[in-house]
Amino acid sequence: MLAYLECHTTSYQYYQKLRRLTNPAFPDSVPNCYAELHQVKRQWQNVKEIIKFGFAHNGKQPGEGDLAYFCAGSPQPGINLPKDWKNDPEKWKYHRSHCGDGCPLQVHQEPLTEENDIWLKSSEGFMTEKSRYAEHLASAEECKDLITCHEHQALKDRSRIHKGCDVTGICSVACMRHGAFVPTAQVDMQKGERQMNMDYATIKACCT
Structure with missing residues (x-):
């Protein structure tokens, strides 16, 4: 390192x-x-x-997002907000702002055998839990967006063939103010940047 x-x-x-x-x-x-x-x-x-993160030699198992740093500057009740923040008439000060984007460069080759594909983490870090995410993708319907921008590579990448890859990129949600990634709000892309991928990442960011 x-x-x-x-x-x-x-x-x-x-x-x-x-x-x-x-x-x-x-x-x-x-x-x-x-x-x-x-x-x-x-x-x-x-x-x-x-x-x-304090999970060694104590029998505790990390939960979702427990092995990732949350944005220190974002409003967090019980950590960096006053006790009576709910009574503040200017509650807009305590709103979180997020931004999302996709990166088509983070591809992952499909493993030859499933037994060799060992996951050390599922949702304890920044990536989302894969089984619930797979259920979302199976039930979600893809919307065919009309491309109005010239050479919009994010939408054109849907039809691009990634031979031997099960992941064609990553969709991420981060704090708009400080740029810190939101734990459990990073998801894999399968066919370019689709709305169903970003929708799930946005929902996870709002629930964090």
Whole structure:
């Protein structure tokens, strides 16, 4: 992590460094454990989050959004609001403002076998819970929007073929004032940026 933050070292470069430290004379003779390095990295990050948010060695299980930081500047009853904030005639000061957008670059390749696709987290972080999200997608109806903007890539991306990918991007909702992502309000896209994806992310943001 420090090598990445300070030197912008990629995981592959870090792995090559480990091989040379293991056997400086013949680094190519070191067994290829590049895939295992990625697995250990994800597990290490997950363990660090569990410790950081106070769920280590106490038997407690994190719930939705418990392993993600909420926007510190957003109004939160019991944290940064006065006790009588509901009696304030200017309640507009305590409203939360959100903005949403999609990123078509965060694609995910479909795993070859389901048993190798192990989820370390479901909805404890910023991503939403996948089973309820899948139920929403199965019941939602897609609206065919008329493209009125020239070269609107977000809508044109619906018909783009992503061979071998089960995720074609991410829809995210963030605090409009401070830009912090809302926990459990980040969802996957399957066929470009569709309204049904952003609707679910917006609902989760309003319920958080």
